Amino acid sequence: MMTTDNVFAVLLVVTPLVCAFFVMGLHWVDRRWCYPLAVIANGISFISAVEILISVVKHGTIHYRLGGWRPPIGIEYRIDLLNAVVLVIVSTVALVNLFASYNDISRELPEKKGTFYSLYLLFLTGLLGVVVTGDLFNLYVLLEITSLSAYSQIALGDVRRGPFASLNYIFIGVIGASFYLLGVGYIYIMTGSLNMADVAHLLTRLHYSQAIFVAFIFCMVGVWIKMALFPLHIWLPNAYTYAPTASGRVIAPLMTKVMVYVMIRLMFTVFGITYLFKVVHISQFVVWLASVAIIYGGLMALSQNNLKKMLTYIIVSEIGYMVGGAWLGNKLGLTGAILHIINDAFMTFALFLAAGNFAYRLGELTLDNFNDIFSKMPWTMAGFVVAGLSIIGVPPTCGFFSKWYLLLGAFAARQYFFFVALILSSLVNAILFFRIFEKGLFGGGGHHVSVRGEIQEAPVNMIICLGLISVGLVVLGLYAGDIVNTFIIPFIPQGLG
Amino acid sequence: MKKLGLFVTIICGAILLYATGEFPRWGEVRSPASLHVSPHYIKYSVEETDVPNIVTSVLADYRGFDTMFETTVIFCAGLACFLLLRVFGRDDELTPEEEKGIFYRHLPTGIVIQFKKEDVEIRHKDFEVVDSKLVPYDLIIKTACRVLIPFIQLFALYVVAHGDFSPGGGFQGGVIFGASIILLAIAFNLRSAIEKINEKLLGILSALGVFIYAGIGWLCLLLGGNFLDYGRLASILPVDPIRARALGMLGVEIGVGIAVMAVMIIIYINIASAGRHDEGL
Amino acid sequence: MQHIFQEIMGKYNYWLYIVLMMIGLYGMIAKNNLIKKLVGMNIFQTAIILFYISIGYKKGGTLPIIEIPHGHHSISPAAIDIDKYINPLPHVLMLTAIVVSVATFGVAVAVALKIYKEYNTLEEDEIRMRLRER
């Protein structure tokens, strides 16, 4: 039995953790080593993530029993395709961002570098841990690590607004986490177990219990708060806008996606489809909520004059995509949702990378500063265009294909409102981005004359990272079919319409 | 906002209470929670881990992984406080006291002198500049603390070391130890506390503490077991696997103790002095 | 009526803690002063902790430290009566939860301090006003 435990499963999480401590120590000894060590740690977890994905595809689900205790007694890592894919996404994005953010950090936090990298690694650890764990309470603890490091990174951002945004995030985040904890508590009272698989097994007897229903509602609401689904999204735009560039770039794409993952995990692994779509009848409601989120996010994005704010509202509407897709209750919808987790992580990451490059040169990101940007920062803009097209959903970028599956699912599930919302959001995104492209192509009023002379292309490493990701968007698009067949279809639970 | 808050709370409360109907009564011996997993802990804790304090055995062994991250959370908090608050060098704006005049402390006696005239300057090894709020000087408190603190720290060590057999453990012990230092900082002043145990040391200790925990986990990994599988330590310790588990727990508890102690102090000194590391409260 | 009364009496712990939670939640949402919000947050989290702890309680159970008879070095599982010791798991979980809430509180206070440095106030509406006018 021991032999089946895959070492990478634990290396993945523990390496960045331990290195975080080393980085912290080195901060006091010799700061030059902090950055390389952080990169190495992140690299190792990336490699192990890839290893895990490969072995999951080859040999199926991985189990790892921490402390060597069997599941319900001890904590267990249980990695199936879904976690494996998300793990790869998380570690990739974090790694690329680490490369991209060297300049930002040395500019924004000179004498706290080491500690910042340590915090960054802890954030990474938290995300990976959340994704990899198979234990409800362990998930909560790691969620808190992630949130704590996110809170403090955001508070480090914009001096005037950062801390306030962060504090609001703390309040709402704590409410979300506590709701989730309460939900787990209710589950524990009724079942006496915390291991996901075990709970799932025990719940089959308790489908019609009110307590379990309440537990379900509270877990869901908690997760929705953390992922900022429409009415619960208030904290997100400010928090992500005023975060330091280096952090915002990784928090914005990953935090929400990981929470969506958690939602899907709870829905389909813990509670199971019979419970979701036969017993509790809230799917209709959630899909409507998601549709509203999509439209609302789009419209709010239209009304923004700051690029980063705009992007954050786009995230709000993208969350609507994934939640709606997951709750459509058919194969196509879920496929679309999972595929969109993959694609959207990279799309938003590319957008934020581009925004980072702009911020590095332009400072303020108000849209007027983008006049004639094409000629000033051609490469960055090229990457930005690809990312934008992908968000709009223009083939062959990956955004199109996830949207394709979502639309199919919506039509198959007869959720026409969701269908329309998706189409509308494509149109709105088109307006959003072409507004910027147009500014970039035409001189416009020239509000930025003072700086215009000085603006030049962003540093090479940032450009390379952006280029890498935006090429990746097209590649992901072209291989969408294979991705779906290898990674997603096998995960889809049986009996889903 | 108030109305909304009231509405939300009432809804939540109603939902939560509605569900309690199905709960087992309070103290019900046959509740699912006490029948499914926990019996295993109660029955086999001693046999499997040789630790009679079940809470400790579950905390540090059965669910040791949780605890490692719990320590990490603490570490993270310390890190965050440092990152957010610490300001290096004197920050420009002067506190009202400083505008009033310049304070000097006579180190041997600890008496603080205030000069109304700005131009005065004392260069003497017995005097140090007090750059912020004036701290009331109280002999009784100081003396009392001087006597108390060693015992507090001794007790802290006991709590850490004896966590296997009696209530206690790393967290409790660490907090007590940290409290002793904080008491020092309150009774005397922050600067003299920082002299005793300086920022750099604290930073390294906090990292070290958690690292001890994770390191023991790694050791088990290297010895061919799963992560945190203390049983494997038997191959390097002169004891049998069961006892090795107990010792492993002791080790991690010590790690936790160090980390918690360090972080408590970091948080205190940063928040108390708003990151300036001067007189403090 | 009788039934309901017994029902409530039997589970008054849950009722108390849920009410406490809601007080905390209300504080977090409705209060205007950030520190008051923080206090509300603490109440909320503490209530949850109490809630969990009360799950573990068993009538007539003692604290979960196995009493090893004198003279023996160990005790066989068969000799241990489960009902005698209260459920240790919630205590463990809550140790973690306490630490988490302490940590969160620490960070929150640090952030609040930063805000205070910037605005010299902790009244939310004033801060929002300042933000709007700039």
Next chain:
Amino acid sequence: MEQIYSIRPLIAVLISLVVVPIIIASGNRPNWREAWTFLAGIIKFGIVASMVSGVLKGHIYYCRLVKIAPGLSIGFRVDGLGLTFALVASFLWIVTSLYSIGYMRGLDEHSQTRFFSFFAVALSSTIGVAFASNLLTMYLFYELLSLSTYPLVTHHQDEEAKISGRKYLTYILSTSIGLVLPAMIVCYHIAGTLDFTHGGFLAGKASPLLLSILLLMFVFGFAKAAIMPLHSWLPAAMVAPTPVSALLHAVAVVKVGVFSIIRIFTGVYGVSLIKALHMGTVIAYICAITIVVGSLIAMSQDELKRRLAFSTISQLSYIVLGISLLTPRGMIGGIIHIVMHAFGKITLFFGAGAIFVATGKKYISELDGLGKKMPLTFLAFFIGALSVIGLPPTGGFYSKWYLVLGCVDAHQIGLLIVLLLSSFLNAVYFLPIVFRAFFGSPSDHEEIGVREAPKCCVIPMIVTSVISILLFFYQGVFYRLISIGLKF
């Protein structure tokens, strides 16, 4: 009738994409840059032409790139129709690049490198649409074309260009995302595939009502076909430099729209199904309205390029009308009109551009007497006009003849009258231009030294006009290609 796996279609599409980086790289050495463009164009045309014989033998070249889901893939498939379109487009690219060298250098336009690179991208997407083997691939390249033409349309980067560019994108993108995409999704959902098959794959898959709605969504969704009321982007897009207007708005873009509609008719629905739905007549009459109204507006335009634009709008509807007659001769007439109109209209645009380069004149009222100074230009213009009007001895006659026959077969006397009427209108708004040029008295303030435009501008014009005369005599290959494509 055998399927041959071949990467030729793929190369034909990619060649001009591949050349883009080279063009950018050699941006500061114009001659090299244009040389590369030519090379790509010639290779492209060569590859396309090399497939003619095979297709005439009844072979079909196919090449699948990626498979996304069962019945959903990205791939190419060369049949008669696609090949016809590709031949025209790829040949005219060569001619146009020659012309645009003359034009761009003659006016020394800014950022020519960008111009040529996006031109190349636009061409590959055009060929992509022509060779697309299924709806998805077609949609992909359709969008790519819209995006790659945007910088061309707004080339001048002034306020006017900005506004018309906005209009262009608004019409094209909103229709393709808002109408085509949903329609495509629904098709895939009800039919489980998107591969073009002769006779269509939708027959009997859904209720007639739904199918009719979908059909209309497609017809209007491909707004590049400029069927009224979705036509007004076309005149706006005329702010682009003339080569762009010439190739893209006489050949590539608009014909892509029409071609997509043809694919919908033949590959997705199939003639019989549309007959059953009785949608042919409806669409035919919508086109008829477009034809007449377009011609009438054209008459009222004084700016030469705008007049050409509106005539394009009405001519496009000829093609769609021909298809929607659903009779063999009508459909052949419609499709072959793609060829004829392409050559005729591009000649006219070249003429307009040449006049602008030589004299800087945009308005018809200014052209009096220019014919004597620029005889070649106006001769070519005249021939082009004849071809568009549809008078012998030009290719235009041939296609219109078939359209008329198609109307007769379909017993659509109303449409017959419309066709004749609009041909008359064409004559009314084209011939006066030539007449003014040759016989009009030159305006009093006489410019001296107005001469023919640069050779690079004149030669292409002559080539195209000669070809549109030749097409009157030798159009057999296109006829056979199309009838193979339509399996008549």
